[in-house]
Amino acid sequence: MNKFLKSTIAAIAMIAAPLAGASAGALDTIKEAGVLKVAVPQDFPPFGTVGADMQPKGYDIDMAALIADDLGVKLELVPVASSNRIPYLTTGKVDLVISSLGKNPDREKVIDFTDPYAPFYNGVFGPADIAVKGAEDLAGHSVGVTRGAIEDLELTKIAPADLEIKRYEDNNGTISAFLSGQVDLIATGNVTAAAIIERNPPRKPEPKFLIKNSPCYVGLNKEEDAFKAKVNEIIAASIADGRLNAIAEKWLGIPLPEKL
C-alpha cells in the first residue's frame, strides 16, 4: 500500500474510533462496568442521612438501590452536598443525582431531569376527622402558617374570604399551635408534616390538599436519551407495582399523591 492510502486509513481510523466510543451511551457504560454511581444527600432527613452505623439511609438511598436493582448492576453511593451535586454529575464522577433535586430553568440548561420520583409539596394538613378536600372547604376552619413562607403567600391567594389564617412567627409556633389544637389545620411542607408524624403526636397532620407542587427529580447528564428513557421506565414501573409508594410511606409517613 502506498503512503497515501496508509495515512488515509489511519486518518479514518482516528476519526472513527472516538465516534464508535461516543455511540456507547452512559447506559451501556454502566452495564459494562456493572456499577451505578449515584450522588445522594447525607444531611437532609428524610431524604438522606447517616445512621448510627455510619451507613447512609433515606428516601433517596432507597430510590438509588431500586434503580440499580432494576438495571442489574451494583450500587455505589457518593455522598454530596447541595453545592456540589450538579458539578459531580457534569464532570462524570457520578451517573445520576438523586438528592431531593428540584427542577428549574437554570438547572435545565446544564443537566437533564427524569420524571418525578418523590413528592415535595406545600399543602394543607390536618387530623382525619376534619373533612377538607380543597380550598373551598376551608371556610369556617382555622389554618396555622408560618408568616412569610411560601404556604402563607400561596394560601392567602386561594383562600376563601372567611378563612381564619393564623400567622406565627416561626415554624415552631405554627407546629405548637396545631398540636395544641389552637388551629384546626396547618399549611406547611410535606417534609415538615412527615417529621411531625414521626414523633407520634396526639393530632396527626394528614394531607388534605396540595397548594404548590415542587417534586424531586433524578438528575442525569444531557444527551443521554437512552439512559433517561430507561430510568423513566424504572420509575414508572416502581409506581405501578407499589414499590415507590412503600418507600414514601416508610420515609415520609404519607402515601404518594395521585399525581407526582
Place this chain on the structure above:
Amino acid sequence: MAYKFDFGAIVPHWELLLDGVVLTTELTVIGAIVGVSLGTLGAWARASRAPVISQIVGIYVELIRNTPFLVQLFFIFFGLPALGVKLSEFQAAVLAMIVNLGAYSTEIIRAGILAIPKGQVEAAQSLAMNRVQIFRYVVIRPALKKIWPALSSQIVIVMLGSSVCSQIAAEELTFAANYIQAVNFRAFEVYFVATALYLAMSVLLRWVLKIFGNFLFERRSHV
C-alpha cells in the same frame, strides 16, 4: 449602596396598623383594670391574719415575677390545651397580662400599705372600725397615692409587653409591623412607624394615668 427610604410603602397597610393599635389598647385597658384590682386583693391577702393565704399569694407572686412573660404566655396558650383549657389568642393574651400585672402590682401596693404610719391604723381601730373598713377608708387610698408613679410605670411596662403577644398570632401592633415588613421588606420604615406609635401610646397612657391619679387622690388642702 444607598437605601431608598420609602415611607409611602406603609400607607396601603394603614388599616392593619390601626387594628393593631386598637387591639393593644384593648389589651392594656382590660389588663390594667383587672390587673390592678387583682394586685389590690393580693396586697390585702399578704397582710391577712391567716398565714396560709399570705403564703399562697406569696408563691403566686414569686412564680410570676421570676419567670419570663413570654414563657407565661406560651404556657397559657400552648400548654393549657393539654389540660383541656383552650383559650383564643385574645383571651390568652389578656389573661397573661392580668396575671403578670397582678403579681407585680401586689408587691408595689403592698409596699404602699406598709408605708402607712401605724398610728393611722391604731387611730382607726380605736374608732371601732373593723378590718375591712380600715383597709377601705384609711389604708388603701393613701397607699395607692404613695405608689401611684411606680404603679403607672408598671402599667406602661405591661402595655409595652403586649408586643410579645404577637408570638401567639394576636394581631396587635407588633404583629402588624412584622406582617407589613414581611410583605414589603421595608424594615426601617415599618419599625420606625411602629416605634413612634408605641411612644405616642405610652405618653398618652402616662398622661391619662396621671390625670386619673390626680382625680382619685386629689390633694385636700390642710384644714
